[in-house]
Amino acid sequence: MSEIFEQIDCGVNVQSIIETDDCRVMRLSDSSGDGTMTLYQVFPGVFLMYNDFHMKQCVSGFQTDLELLCIDHCREGRIEQEAGKGAYSYLAAGDLRVDRRINHSGQVTFPLCHYHGISIGFHMKVAAKEIPAYMKGFSIDLYELQKKYCSDPIPFVIPGEPAIEHIFSELYTVPLKIKKEYFRIKVLELLLYLDALELSGHTEERPYFFKGQVEKIKAIQAFLTEDLTKTYTLEELSERFDIALTPLKNCFKAVYGTPIFTYMRTYRMNYAAALLKSDKNMKVAEIAGIVGYDSPSKFASAFHQVMGKTPLEYRKSFV
Known part of the structure; x- marks a missing residue:
């Protein structure tokens, strides 16, 4: 389905269970429960993934050499991941996280035993060319966005606010027959939002706990x-x-x-x-x-x- 995931090792506990031309469903199984990841290719080099986990914890075997920019929205639940050097960060309901998937392997914990949300991923080399080719005049520079939000190896978290809720809430109720085109519109809207966002006043210092x-x-x-x-x-x-x-x-x-x-x-x-x-x-x-x-x-x-x-x-x- 997505050429991105042909170059990503998701780990031995992740299996592909359904695949079509534009959709792949993967299951993650662990002793504490399981989860599903439903992926759609939006543009070449761009995927949108629905995440639904009912488990206490799992081990992520995620590995890739690709240069990525990933955006995660938490709809319900909570996720805990190591942010490097023995510190842990948390993504809560309504939050938006932007990162490069540098620290995405290892122990992942769901403190409330469930997590539901959306991830949007960009293979930088491909997406930076394909999005402008599809949308003539679209001037957002993915590399500038990456520099804006990912200068620090620790993931950048934007706390929940109405604009984020507006963009993502509609993605959870998209009619099947318009999914592909609607995904494209919402991805472009999200990129415009992140490009225009003034970081001062829209972020909060969240302590990392050891x-x-x-x-x-x-x-x-x-x-x-x-x-x-x-x-x-x-x-x-x-x-x-x-x-x-x-x-x-x-x-x-x-x-x-x-x-x-x-x-x-x-x-x-x-x-x-x-x-x-x-x-x-x-x-x-x-x-x-x-x-x-x-x-x-x-x-x-x-x-x-x-x-x-x-x-x-x-x-x-x-x-």
Whole structure:
């Protein structure tokens, strides 16, 4: 399908399962789950890929000698990748990332156990010639864009904003019969946006957290979710895991997307929702106790805030 992927080694855990003249579907399988990558060739040297992963982590065997420029949009979930020298970066829902795929191999983690988004890739040598040939008068210089966003080996992240949402939201609902031409229009629109964007005021400094910190945060998450009947203060967690309060709070939010207490409330309610659905004979008060609530009324209120329904309404919706 795409000549780009004939020159890229995606790793032994990636297999091509369907291929047509303009589309390829690949599956990534790992012990924690699997994912699919659906690729379309947009122009010669340009691909658009839908990413859908339901897994906790995987190993990326990505290798290539091609000079690439890649743009990733996260629609849902969260992705963690090593940014070099033992530091980790995060792409959150709504974010846009621009990089050259220099640090794209190794361990990849999905802290929320799922990730959905779009990647657009440019083989620089081919795309820089083919896009202007297709679109007469299109003056965007891919090499200038690469210089603008990729002067640092660490991926460049633009936090979610309305213009990015506008460009990508329509790509998730494209009618099949107009896909190819619509992809071309949206790729050109994205390049125009990135070319015109004034970086000052449209980016934010996001700290990169080092391996030791991230490992402690993941140990804290595992500890907190092991027994939902117990609760701990930040001070207790800080002392138990030997991490200062400020990096504890900042790193947890970077890894999991929300502060600790917000994360745990959502985790408890999702766990309760699974019990309400799977065991119709279990009483609501019993489920409330399992997820750490002595008061069924407080549990019902928290459940409604997170799930949008009372526990009984939620259970009845699956009858």
